[in-house]
Amino acid sequence: MNAPLSDSLAARVERHLLHTVGVAPADAGPLALMTAVSQAARAELSRRWVATDASDRALKARRVCYLSMEFLIGRSLGNALDALGLNEAAEGSVGSHARQLEDIESREPDAALGNGGLGRLAACFLDSMAALGLPSYGYGIRYEFGMFAQRIVGGRQVEQPDPWLEDGTPWEFPRPDVHYPVRFGGWVERPESPDAQPVWRHAGEVSAKAYDHVIPGHGTERVSTLRLWKAAAPAHIDLAAFNSGDYARAAEFKNQFENISWVLYPNDSTPAGRELRLKQEYFFTSASIQDIVARHRAEHGRLSNLADKVAIHLNDTHPAIGVAELMRLLVDEHGVSWAAAWDITRRTFSYTNHTLMPEALETWPVSLMQQVLPRHLEIIFRINAELMALAQATRPGDVDFMRRLSLIDETGERRVRMANLSIVGSHTVNGVSKLHSDLLVETIFKDFTVLWPDRFTNMTNGITPRRWLAQANPGLSALLDARIGTGWRRDLMQLQRLKPLAEDAAFRAEFRAIKRANKQRLAALIERTTGVVVSPDSLFDVQVKRIHEYKRQLLNVLQVVHRYQAILANPDAPVVPRVVVFAGKAASSYHTAKSIIRLIHDVGAVINRDPRVGDRLKLVFIPNYGVSVAETIMPAADLSEQISTAGTEASGTGNMKLALNGALTIGTDDGANIEIRQAVGDDNIFIFGQLTHEVTALRAAGYQPMRIADGDPALQAVLDSIAAGAFNPDEPARYRGLIDSLLWGGDHYLLLADFAAYVAAQARVDALYRDAEAWSHKAVLNVAGMGGFSSDRTIREYAERIWRVAGQA
Numbered sequence: 001m002n003a004p005l006s007d008s009l010a011a012r013v014e015r016h017l018l019h020t021v022g023v024a025p026a027d028a029g030p031l032a033l034m035t036a037v038s039q040a041a042r043a044e045l046s047r048r049w050v051a052t053d054a055s056d057r058a059l060k061a062r063r064v065c066y067l068s069m070e071f072l073i074g075r076s077l078g079n080a081l082d083a084l085g086l087n088e089a090a091e092g093s094v095g096s097h098a099r100q101l102e103d104i105e106s107r108e109p110d111a112a113l114g115n116g117g118l119g120r121l122a123a124c125f126l127d128s129m130a131a132l133g134l135p136s137y138g139y140g141i142r143y144e145f146g147m148f149a150q151r152i153v154g155g156r157q158v159e160q161p162d163p164w165l166e167d168g169t170p171w172e173f174p175r176p177d178v179h180y181p182v183r184f185g186g187w188v189e190r191p192e193s194p195d196a197q198p199v200w201r202h203a204g205e206v207s208a209k210a211y212d213h214v215i216p217g218h219g220t221e222r223v224s225t226l227r228l229w230k231a232a233a234p235a236h237i238d239l240a241a242f243n244s245g246d247y248a249r250a251a252e253f254k255n256q257f258e259n260i261s262w263v264l265y266p267n268d269s270t271p272a273g274r275e276l277r278l279k280q281e282y283f284f285t286s287a288s289i290q291d292i293v294a295r296h297r298a299e300h301g302r303l304s305n306l307a308d309k310v311a312i313h314l315n316d317t318h319p320a321i322g323v324a325e326l327m328r329l330l331v332d333e334h335g336v337s338w339a340a341a342w343d344i345t346r347r348t349f350s351y352t353n354h355t356l357m358p359e360a361l362e363t364w365p366v367s368l369m370q371q372v373l374p375r376h377l378e379i380i381f382r383i384n385a386e387l388m389a390l391a392q393a394t395r396p397g398d399v400d401f402m403r404r405l406s407l408i409d410e411t412g413e414r415r416v417r418m419a420n421l422s423i424v425g426s427h428t429v430n431g432v433s434k435l436h437s438d439l440l441v442e443t444i445f446k447d448f449t450v451l452w453p454d455r456f457t458n459m460t461n462g463i464t465p466r467r468w469l470a471q472a473n474p475g476l477s478a479l480l481d482a483r484i485g486t487g488w489r490r491d492l493m494q495l496q497r498l499k500p501l502a503e504d505a506a507f508r509a510e511f512r513a514i515k516r517a518n519k520q521r522l523a524a525l526i527e528r529t530t531g532v533v534v535s536p537d538s539l540f541d542v543q544v545k546r547i548h549e550y551k552r553q554l555l556n557v558l559q560v561v562h563r564y565q566a567i568l569a570n571p572d573a574p575v576v577p578r579v580v581v582f583a584g585k586a587a588s589s590y591h592t593a594k595s596i597i598r599l600i601h602d603v604g605a606v607i608n609r610d611p612r613v614g615d616r617l618k619l620v621f622i623p624n625y626g627v628s629v630a631e632t633i634m635p636a637a638d639l640s641e642q643i644s645t646a647g648t649e650a651s652g653t654g655n656m657k658l659a660l661n662g663a664l665t666i667g668t669d670d671g672a673n674i675e676i677r678q679a680v681g682d683d684n685i686f687i688f689g690q691l692t693h694e695v696t697a698l699r700a701a702g703y704q705p706m707r708i709a710d711g712d713p714a715l716q717a718v719l720d721s722i723a724a725g726a727f728n729p730d731e732p733a734r735y736r737g738l739i740d741s742l743l744w745g746g747d748h749y750l751l752l753a754d755f756a757a758y759v760a761a762q763a764r765v766d767a768l769y770r771d772a773e774a775w776s777h778k779a780v781l782n783v784a785g786m787g788g789f790s791s792d793r794t795i796r797e798y799a800e801r802i803w804r805v806a807g808q809a
């Protein structure tokens, strides 16, 4: 078994070219080489997967199963080679074909099975679960089409399909013998005998088929598994239609089932397709829980000890229906009593909340759930009846208390509250930064703390240093290896050893040279994708994340326009040259976000072409933000924009990637920015703006944005120029609505309230950047302070305090 793997990687690559890809090695192009190198890595990962699985089975290990609608993985080849220690061998192998490894790796399409932070978090977590040797599974959907590809046409976002599987992927292992039926619709039959279980007479059924991705562990032979489900029409396809020559109908019949795993929904999607989205959620959750139960029965022969052997984690509420599904499986299919089943369920699940914004909490109309999942709705009603009894016993007669806790929202159209279901069905609920977790129990989940004060906790997010430092920033990694050793990859706290080096001028010079090389690489990407030429000697100021009003890209644009006006008004004043970089996707139905993308392009087109400005200010928007684009941007940033309205960003992880790569943060006191400030020191970060409680107070007191604009001529000039169409004379009224929403529409995210403080903070940024030594001193201290933001730390906390799962050697 080992023999064919023990020969050189180069020999294996040549064999794969010939046997797997089917080309003469001498004729192999970059795509063929990418496939062959991937196949060679896959073979080694396969061996590791088999060994890990055998060991976990032999030990009957307690496992964690991480259910997530999204896994934003990106590319796999570079990560696999890194984990397998095959980087140099691979360079040699492709070098013998006169190719560069970086170029070969860039031929792999991103696996973009997620929208943004939530999905990328799940991918970082898998990496850490593998590195820590946790017996673990990620569970999700094998979307045929991932997150849309973003093109910019005439300054506007155009969404294009992302057929990432079109040419196949070397990274998945189809498991044709692992499949489960997932049922929908129909009705529930009540048996005559009161002891018999109700029977769900479903109306439709699809088959969920398993496809595994092996997740390599860095510094360990152990791996983790990402099991993704594909929907397949049941075997009994409409043969009658097919045989009668009606192929269109036969195909339509098949599609009606298989479309469940076709597309990833943008998370601010339209109501159209909502039924399909509910079906997606149930589809992958049901398949995953059936898989967990089947594995457990095979290993233990009984279900009574399920909670002792499995931890099931809900990444947000998308898999929350799993609470009802496990109850259904236990009670209806395995004859467990309701009380025993509830005890097992509640000891098995845990749940992470990702948002405080009430409008972002997931609910489903009772009528839709009745139609799609009638038995689950019954189970939810019964859970709710018990919850209401507990509420009544705790606060007799407090009807409002009951109304707020209820799993059913009774105002207007009755809806099922998935967050409430997740809380009731879990033993532990966590937020994703200290501030967010505190706010959860003070605001939206306050009533639940009356019932279960110990259920709520915090797990501050983290990022994997393997992808976001070792792979993305080879220059800085090599410097770290030389100066503090290589151990930081698996123990990021070792970055603290950099602290004294911040005082070392020679070290700072090396650090600056690496940053400059990374900026050159980003400048090349900017020129290739936007046509704009930027100077790597400028300050690179980046705001890269999904486009959303609460993240306040518009506030940044206001600041850029102000900067532009200041340059024109004071042409001889010295200024720090800046390149302002945006990247991010807007949900396809989110008009305001799309309008902000267009505004960035309109403003950029005017500034970038204005000869009076030159290199002093450039504004660019890099299209198609995703993991691979982020890997080029993060190492090249000087300044990290994290400017959400205080109290709105649950954590953020982009902030962590940027600081880890030596960018200084300009940000609000929000989410994980607060913990970054504490870790790197108040002197090494630019914090500005209203605090969370001030935001609350300001809104309560009757916030008047117009008064702020009236009192600030600079702000007034910025708003006037955009509203008057200074950047889009072809259609001057284009952004009237956007500006009106600030002045007249209440400015919900308080851009105007924070504008002056933001501009002042930016002036402090400029002043510091003029002093290159002082700037790089702080940048080094940022890297040194970021050790606590490794997802290894986060996953260790989850494993110890929530999942009680131990790492295996």
Ligand SMILES: *Cc1c(COP(=O)(O)O)cnc(C)c1O
Residues within 6 Å of the ligand: 072, 115, 116, 117, 118, 120, 544, 545, 546, 625, 626, 627, 630, 651, 652, 653, 654, 655, 657
């Ligand atoms: C890290 C990351 C995010 C999250 O960024 P935030 O700034 O925390 O919103 C989104 N998308 C991609 C591709 C990422 O890598």
